[in-house]
Amino acid sequence: MPTRRNMLKRIGAAGTAGVGAAVLSSNTAAAKPTVDWEPAHSSNYTAANRGAAEIDAIVIHVAQGSAESTVNWFQDPDANVSAHYTIRDDGYKYQSLSDINIGWHAGGVGWYNDATIGIEHGGYVSSGFPDAQYRSSAELVRWLCNEYNIPKSRVSGVASCGGESGIMGHHQVPETDCGYNDHTDPGQYWDWDYYMSLI
């Protein structure tokens, strides 16, 4: 069993190496934020091989339930729904789908699943959201935007019928007739200005 002194020495050595590595890699992209990988059931999404050319936008959701129950639901073979990430109210991040795959989170016009990444947030549209949750979500979205060349700007108004790029709420995603849908999330208590300022 290592002594405390030896442990500290090892941490110190690793810390020194870490600083050197950080300097050497300062021109490369930031590391992906840490996520808890909890894979969705394969019957709840479309397997694909998407990259930056296929991923154009991010859709923000509120789960109307806890993050844990949302992630569990994506693992139920009968759910027929999935989003790539779920952010808990304390900022803890779950990932249920690889970014390369197509989630089923923005039904209606197929493009909004095909070309987006879906992010759920534990909680309810009828209440506010903790700062830790905004910050965690923004950290992830910033990384996704950099990784897939998605503009760090909000899609304004109601999306048309596919082809937008940027960040949008589920309420902006049109239904099958390309008209406005009946989803309200993330809702009136989601502070878009603050959220976008963090991204």
Ligand SMILES: [Zn+2]
């Ligand atoms: Zn939604």
